[in-house]
Amino acid sequence: MKVHDWHTGPYPARVRIALAEKNLQSRVRFVSVDLWKGEHKQPGFLALNYSGTLPVLELEDGSCIAECTAITQYLDALDGTPTLTGTTPREQGFIHMMNKRAEIELLDAVSVYFHHGTPGLGPDVELYQNAEWGLRQRDKAVRGMRYFDTVLHQQPFVAVDRFSMADIAVIGGLIFAELVQLPIPADCAALRAWWADMQQRPSVRDRVAMSAPARAPEPVAATR
Amino acid sequence: MKVHDWHTGPYPARVRIALAEKNLQSRVRFVSVDLWKGEHKQPGFLALNYSGTLPVLELEDGSCIAECTAITQYLDALDGTPTLTGTTPREQGFIHMMNKRAEIELLDAVSVYFHHGTPGLGPDVELYQNAEWGLRQRDKAVRGMRYFDTVLHQQPFVAVDRFSMADIAVIGGLIFAELVQLPIPADCAALRAWWADMQQRPSVRDRVAMSAPARAPEPVAATR
Numbered sequence: 001m002k003v004h005d006w007h008t009g010p011y012p013a014r015v016r017i018a019l020a021e022k023n024l025q026s027r028v029r030f031v032s033v034d035l036w037k038g039e040h041k042q043p044g045f046l047a048l049n050y051s052g053t054l055p056v057l058e059l060e061d062g063s064c065i066a067e068c069t070a071i072t073q074y075l076d077a078l079d080g081t082p083t084l085t086g087t088t089p090r091e092q093g094f095i096h097m098m099n100k101r102a103e104i105e106l107l108d109a110v111s112v113y114f115h116h117g118t119p120g121l122g123p124d125v126e127l128y129q130n131a132e133w134g135l136r137q138r139d140k141a142v143r144g145m146r147y148f149d150t151v152l153h154q155q156p157f158v159a160v161d162r163f164s165m166a167d168i169a170v171i172g173g174l175i176f177a178e179l180v181q182l183p184i185p186a187d188c189a190a191l192r193a194w195w196a197d198m199q200q201r202p203s204v205r206d207r208v209a210m211s212a213p214a215r216a217p218e219p220v221a222a223t224r
Numbered sequence: 225m226k227v228h229d230w231h232t233g234p235y236p237a238r239v240r241i242a243l244a245e246k247n248l249q250s251r252v253r254f255v256s257v258d259l260w261k262g263e264h265k266q267p268g269f270l271a272l273n274y275s276g277t278l279p280v281l282e283l284e285d286g287s288c289i290a291e292c293t294a295i296t297q298y299l300d301a302l303d304g305t306p307t308l309t310g311t312t313p314r315e316q317g318f319i320h321m322m323n324k325r326a327e328i329e330l331l332d333a334v335s336v337y338f339h340h341g342t343p344g345l346g347p348d349v350e351l352y353q354n355a356e357w358g359l360r361q362r363d364k365a366v367r368g369m370r371y372f373d374t375v376l377h378q379q380p381f382v383a384v385d386r387f388s389m390a391d392i393a394v395i396g397g398l399i400f401a402e403l404v405q406l407p408i409p410a411d412c413a414a415l416r417a418w419w420a421d422m423q424q425r426p427s428v429r430d431r432v433a434m435s436a437p438a439r440a441p442e443p444v445a446a447t448r
Contacts, residue, residue, distance in 0.1 A: 051325060051328055089301035095294075147274055
């Protein structure tokens with residue numbers, strides 16, 4: 001399978017984290033779509049994903065699954081033992097709720113701030129900006145951080161009693177927040193501690209290296 | 225279980241359609257939350273759903289699942305035979321992708337138009353509006369209709385070869401579009417035909433009646 005990807009993109013990071021959690025890295029190869037050049041808004045890419053967003057998972061038969069939640073659901077079901085999206089109805093419900101809430105209240109809000117309240121990907125890509133809306137979404141994201149701080153003050157993970165897709169969505173939000181220099185408020189001790197923990201998690205720690213283009217073999221220094 | 229609901233709300237309609245498709249109506253009772261009075265923005269309701277949106281499914285133990293996708297996932301899994309969210313990884317992936325795409329490109333866009341580009345729920349509820357953003361989203365929704373017209377020109381349902389959660393999301397978008405008098409473009413023949421079909425479907429046709437408050441018994445006209 002192919003993952004249409006950009007190595008520093010917060011949304012693509014969600015899928016790479018899911019791949020690592022499921023130990024599926026070897027099943028995919030990464031295709032770089034340069035966000036800074038607007039390659040995700042070109043007709044060739046839009047044919048893969050109408051919404052013009054990364055990541056996209058391209059299956060062996062060429063059909064494409066876009067949207068992080070959908071890709072994660074697919075990957076998690078592949079081996080018949082879902083670990084990220086829940087096994088009981090209750091787990092599935094709570095994971096999907098908190099996953100969506102992390103998008104609405106944090107990750108998507110930071111994204112809108114980036115694309116509308118800052119120069120974003122630059123004037124050649126950001127053809128329309130609404131700065132007032134962008135700044136509102138920045139403030140919403142900070143409120144979202146405070147909400148997730150409250151959640152994580154009461155429980156070790158975002159949705160259920162173990163790491164799930166919903167944690168990955170909050171991680172995506174905090175990755176994006178760092179990129180736009182929107183810090184977690186100093187008094188959000190639970191969220192800050194959780195984020196420090198999550199950054200030690202191999203799937204999160206190694207997320208960028210996973211999709212970095214393979215290096216050419218180093219020249220052998222001394223050949224016998 | 226309780227469904228926190230508003231009978232004409234397009235998002236709550238998605239859950240009622242899912243309940244009818246799963247034949248679970250008798251398992252729930254509906255609690256009216258008056259959107260026009262802003263009851264969904266009051267502290268009591270925000271304690272159930274941080275995002276302040278309908279619908280919310282309240283389980284027997286009082287815990288709450290918000291977000292239509294999460295509620296549908298829960299309801300669909302309850303009887304062990306999912307019919308709306310897919311059984312294979314591929315079905316699950318495609319249904320979640322198209323469900324999300326229907327939200328982004330149609331339903332959520334119409335919602336933002338309503339709340340920002342029109343008087344929405346009125347000045348007491350709409351405390352901030354960004355008209356320019358609202359009108360952009362209206363135009364996005366019309367493009368979304370054209371996209372789904374293309375999809376439905378090629379296949380009978382939105383995501384897979386049968387009715388699914390993704391169809392319900394598009395239906396939610398078209399319900400909302402009717403409320404804000406945003407018609408399907410005349411040349412979108414496939415979408416118009418599909419929508420006419422869907423409105424004949426009992427779950428869709430009877431969606432408002434399902435949550436209407438039970439009438440008091442009619443007085444008996446002639447008692448012997």
